Amino acid sequence: MSTTALPADNPLDPNSAALGEQAWIEVIQRMDEVYNDLLQYEVALEEKNAALEESQQFIESVLAAMSDILIACDRHGVIVEVNSSLCHFAGKTAAELEGRPLYDLFADNTEQARAREVFARFGKDGVHDQEFFLRAGDGSTVPVSMNCTPRLSQTGKLMGMVVTGRPVGELRKAYQALRQAHDDLKRTQGQLLHAEKMISLGRLVAGVAHELNNPISFVLGNVLSLKRYAQRLEGYLDAVHATVAADDETLREVRRALRIERILADMPALIDGMIEGAERTRDIVDALKRFAAVDKMMPEQVNINEVIERSVRWVVQSASAKVAVDVDLPSDLRCTGSSGQLQQVAMNLVQNACDAMASRDDARLRISGTVADGMVRLRFADNGPGISDSDLGHLFEPFFTTKPVGQGTGLGLSISYTIVERHGGKLTASNEASGGATFILSLPVQSQ
Numbered sequence: 191m192s193t194t195a196l197p198a199d200n201p202l203d204p205n206s207a208a209l210g211e212q213a214w215i216e217v218i219q220r221m222d223e224v225y226n227d228l229l230q231y232e233v234a235l236e237e238k239n240a241a242l243e244e245s246q247q248f249i250e251s252v253l254a255a256m257s258d259i260l261i262a263c264d265r266h267g268v269i270v271e272v273n274s275s276l277c278h279f280a281g282k283t284a285a286e287l288e289g290r291p292l293y294d295l296f297a298d299n300t301e302q303a304r305a306r307e308v309f310a311r312f313g314k315d316g317v318h319d320q321e322f323f324l325r326a327g328d329g330s331t332v333p334v335s336m337n338c339t340p341r342l343s344q345t346g347k348l349m350g351m352v353v354t355g356r357p358v359g360e361l362r363k364a365y366q367a368l369r370q371a372h373d374d375l376k377r378t379q380g381q382l383l384h385a386e387k388m389i390s391l392g393r394l395v396a397g398v399a400h401e402l403n404n405p406i407s408f409v410l411g412n413v414l415s416l417k418r419y420a421q422r423l424e425g426y427l428d429a430v431h432a433t434v435a436a437d438d439e440t441l442r443e444v445r446r447a448l449r450i451e452r453i454l455a456d457m458p459a460l461i462d463g464m465i466e467g468a469e470r471t472r473d474i475v476d477a478l479k480r481f482a483a484v485d486k487m488m489p490e491q492v493n494i495n496e497v498i499e500r501s502v503r504w505v506v507q508s509a510s511a512k513v514a515v516d517v518d519l520p521s522d523l524r525c526t527g528s529s530g531q532l533q534q535v536a537m538n539l540v541q542n543a544c545d546a547m548a549s550r551d552d553a554r555l556r557i558s559g560t561v562a563d564g565m566v567r568l569r570f571a572d573n574g575p576g577i578s579d580s581d582l583g584h585l586f587e588p589f590f591t592t593k594p595v596g597q598g599t600g601l602g603l604s605i606s607y608t609i610v611e612r613h614g615g616k617l618t619a620s621n622e623a624s625g626g627a628t629f630i631l632s633l634p635v636q637s638q
Contacts, residue, residue, distance in 0.1 A: 257356075259334070262341070264350040267292045267309075279357070281327020292353065297323040297331040309338060309351070316340060321358060333358040402471075410468035417461045424454050492532055494523035494566065494633070498557060501536035509544045511553060519559040523566050524636045527613040532633075535606040535617075539570045539629050542602070546574035546627065561635060565615075568631040576621040585619050 259276040263269055272287050280287065280295065293302040301323050308320055317338035323331045336355040343349050427450070431441070445451070502515050525532075540555065547553035550573065559568045577585065586607040603617075610617040615633040622628055 259355045261292060261295075261353040262350065263292050263353065265348050267351075270350070279324075279326060279332075295324050297325045322355075324355070406468060406471050410465065410472060413461060413464045413468060417458075417465070420457050420461060424457070427454070489526055490529060491636075492525050492527050492529045494525060494532070494568075494635070495519055495521065497529060497533045498536055498568070501533055501540055502557070505537055505540040505544060511544065511548045511550075513544050513547060513553040513555055515540075516554070516556045517558075519557070519568070520561055520566070523559065523561070525566075525613065525633050526636065527633075528609075531609045532613065535609050535631065538602040538606050539631065542629075543570060543572040543574065543627070547572050550574065564634055565632050566635045568633070570629040570631070571622060571626060572628075573626045576625060577619060577627050582619060582621075586617070 257275060259279055260273040261269055261276060262271040269288050269290050269292055272284050274284075276287065277284055293305055296302045296305055305322055308317060317336065319335055319337065321333055321335050324334045326332045334355040335358050336353060338351050338353045340348055341350040341352055431445070498517060498519060502517065506513055506515055540557075543555045544553070547555070552573070554573050556571045557568065558571075559566055561567075586603050588604040607617050610631065610633070613633055615631065617632075618630045620628050620630075
């Protein structure tokens, strides 16, 4: 006897309804699980996309900030990505560069062939600091120091290469600037050392002048006293000889033998010479003391004529070459200021003229002056080679000098210019049409 199975949803089966409801519940639960998994996958995907975008932005910002050029190529040498530095260098957009062969960037066929040979030879080892000539956007050829690194897949397969480069011209300019700065620093160090020596010398001169002042004053005082005593002794001897008997032949013989008349005649001149020498020494010591104190602006009545005369005498006497100096100044020129500082200016102008004319046998310096509108214009004109046009605009700049290294600090005219401005005057330089240089020193003078 055979039987026929009833379907699960047979309404005659009392368990069919319960089984169908359970199946639907399981289906719904599975759907919920799948939906939750999909939501989790979507959240994870969004997080990874955000991280990927952040990484992409970071890489783009790094590439944009790079001053070196960067090129990413495939294994056939075709450009797939560049940075903004290369676009600026080549004068093209990224779209114009991408898809082109890397070797099109090189200057000519020779450079392209050399680059192919170098890149092929080093292969996976990469290229380091190889200099090539690339064609810039303006058409010029620029030396570029290039590096090449292979780009590999996770399995080690060659996918392409990354090329970086830096224009060597910029490096050379930076090196030259660094070297120039180093040379300037060395020169400035030497000049400052010389300036410090000059400060020490000024202190030494001030000390020596102070020490000399006392014995010179002592000598001068004694000579003046001796002059008065000599006059008294001469009067006394005249009186003695007048009272002695005229026929005292012995006394007259002694007088002739000792040449008393000649001694009495020479004594005033000898004493006057000693006084003049002592007074000149005193003046020199006084001038040295004022000159050593040039940093102290002590307003005083300055006799410009004496300043010029003293400066010419000191410089010309110590000059290595013979220089003829003609001085033609109005009498009794006076101004208010520092005698030591103005003497420093005058000595510097005279010294520069002597140095400029050192190679001439007929060296001549003419110092003349005119007064107008309360100003005196002192003109220092030499017959030297003059000043080049390129140097005229820099004469009064600190540390600028046309003299050989070790013979000039470049501070003399700069300091002189500052001193003259401080006294309300002006210092200028020019060339004469007939040859030679001329410095004009203008100072306010006091009305007589």
